[in-house]
Amino acid sequence: MGHTLLIIEDEPLLGNELCRHFKHQGYRVELATTIAQARHKLLAQKLEPLIVISDLNLPDGKGLDLLAEVKSKLERSEWLFLTAYGSVPESVQALQLGAYDFLEKPCDIERLNLVVASAKRSALAQRRLQDQHSGRARRYNIEAFLGTSSAATQTRAMLRRLAEIPFSSLIISGETGTGKGLATEILHHSGARAEAPLISLNCAALPHDLLESELFGHEAGAFTGAKKARRGLFEQAEGGTLFLDEIGEIPLDLQSKLLKAIEERKIRRLGGECEIEIDITIIAASNRDFARQISNGQFRSDLYHRLNLFELKLPTLRERKEDLQTLVPALIEEFNAQANRQVHQVSATAWQQLEQHDWPGNVRELRNVIERCVLFAEDEHLPHQWLQLQTPPQPTQHLQTEGVFIPLDGSMDLDAMERQIIHTALQRCDNNTTAAARMLGTSREKLRYRQHKHGL
Ligand SMILES: Nc1ncnc2c1ncn2[C@@H]1O[C@H](COP(=O)(O)OP(=O)(O)OP(=O)(O)O)[C@@H](O)[C@H]1O
Ligand SMILES: [Mg+2]
Incomplete structure (x- = not known):
């Protein structure tokens, strides 16, 4: 069955000619010769035409008034108006009301076909987008977080509560695979910003300089290779949600910029002069231990506290x-x-x-x-x-406290092993070189040299 096209036209000759023309093109055509008839079809019979082609003046009223009346109920249709030669003000008004385009009478058949084809593309694209939206909303409702345990039930209750509050930022923490990505989708699609974009970035996936221009965007010529200006993810997420996955991987200097952007609700593109206001929700996820990262100086505590208006901790399986x-x-x-x-x-x-x-x-x-x-x-x-469920061998208690676990499966080269040993020794001694050297059976100088070599 073809798409539905509604023609509202009181001149019998033109009306019938249009009907014939579009039936021939495969449309299911409906004809109304008065406003009352059209209103009846659209509102009482709930006709949902893909395209409406309407005359401006009908015996019982104006086409524009009908559009204004039914527009909110007919978001999935595009309207085209047929206007008499030279009626510019009304054409302008039609466009202001949200009509797709207007056609001057008498209709030139080629222009008619062109405009209708393009209105059809637009209406179909809009329908696809809406369907996707409602599909995603259904897939990511709160019940999508499965489980009847009290931990899962509490998580759902928390998600429900959070979806009602217009929070500006949130941290989701949890081991790998516990559903941080899923929780983000749920929060976005069940929250007030569902109609706006959800933009995700895995901070671990990009090197530092790319990460910065990805987040903030850049102007043309901001750096070699920046031929054109580009909107960053902050701008792309406008009105919606920016999901920063693995936020623990963001380098320190970029953390400062991020903090500034969140606090001032403004960003500046790389190489840009002006500040751009942003209105977004930030969801940050990490499977790292923030407390440890903060005490190691790898994560700014002020950024952590700014993001951490709420922390949603996801339970392990x-x-x-x-x-x-x-x-x-x-x-x-x-x-x-x-x-x-x-x-x-x-x-x-x-x-x-x-x-x-x-x-x-x-x-x-x-x-x-x-x-x-x-x-x-x-x-x-x-x-x-x-099922093939094998738990990888866990380092024993003895190894955890006194030794170092080094995998001998080819995943680490000798250099990396040495680095790992020194790193662990330093950690255990709270970065006291003398104590670490004693632990490693070497001198402070030799350890210093190796620390330097490994950038520790
Ligand atoms: N409670 C749950 N109910 C149903 N599906 C779940 C649940 N938790 C996680 N999943 C599913 O498990 C998969 C992994 O979840 P997700 O990608 O959200 O984990 P993650 O915490 O983001 O992991 P990582 O830290 O590795 O990125 C996804 O397909 C997700 O839909
Ligand atoms: Mg994830």
């Missing part, structure tokens, strides 16, 4: 293992649908393995495990041999 009962079936269902599988049975052996595992990667790890099993399933049973 290992402290809410009863939630496996909700998460596992939900994930199986999700991957069944994705991969066209019919898994419905989880054996006692599988449950036992799932419950015993420690889940260092939390829900993300669980998702990966369930996805693998569903993909390898041959019938309705979740194949437990594909």
Whole structure:
């Protein structure tokens, strides 16, 4: 079925000609010859035309008044007006009211086709955007944070509360895979800023100079390679939410700039003269321990306190293992649908393995495990041999307090190992070089030299 097009025109000749023309193009055409008829179709019959082509003057009223009357209910349609030659003021008024365009009578058929095609593209794009929005809103409502444990229930209650408050910044902390990204989506899509953009940046993913221009934008010529001016993420998120993931990775000098931007609610592009006002919510996430980073001097405490109007701490999966009962079936269902599988049975052996595992990667790890099993399933049973749950060897207590854990799996070269040993020794001695040297069985001078070499 084609798209619906409503024609409001009282001249029979023109009305019928337009009907015929657009039916031929595949539209489902409706014709109204009076304002009353059109109003009836739009309001009583809830017709949702993609495009309305309306005459300005009809026997019982004006097309513009009808547009003004129904506009708020017809956000998904584009309106075109047919105007008599030379009626400029009315055309202008039509555009001001939100009409897409106007066409002078008598209609030139090529211009008519062009304008209608372009109105159609615009209306379809708008509909797609709206549908995406409502789809995302549904996917990221508060219930999307699954779990019946008290920790999960409390998290949902907190999310619900936060979505009602116009907070300016928030920190979400939690181990990897505990749902910091998910919580951000939920807060954005359930909050007052849902219609505006949610812009995400993983601060660990970019080197320092790129990070700065990514956040604040730059003017043309601000640095070599900056050919054109570019809006930064602060500007792109205007009215909405800026999600700074892994904020603990932002270098110190950029932390100062960030603090200034948040406090003054203004930014300046790199190489820019003027200040740009910003109105956004900032959600910062970290899986690092802020207290430790602050005491190490790696994170500014003033920035932490500015961001930390609220801190949402997400529970690990290992402290809410009863939630496996909700998460596992939900994930199986999700991957069944994705991969066209019919898994419905989880054996006692599988449950036992799932419950015993420690889940260092939390829900993300669980998702990966369930996805693998569903993909390898041959019938309705979740194949437990594909769970493959191995907990990586944990350094023992002895190693943690007296030794250093060095992986011998090729992930560290000899230099990195030496650095790691020195770093750990210094940490344990609160950066006292003499004590660390004693611990490492070397002299202070030799340790100093190596510290310098490794930039410690
Ligand atoms: N409570 C939950 N209910 C349903 N799905 C969840 C829950 N927690 C996390 N997930 C899902 O687990 C996956 C990992 O979550 P997410 O990416 O939000 O974690 P994260 O905390 O941002 O991790 P990282 O620190 O590694 O970025 C996502 O697919 C997310 O939708
Ligand atoms: Mg994340």
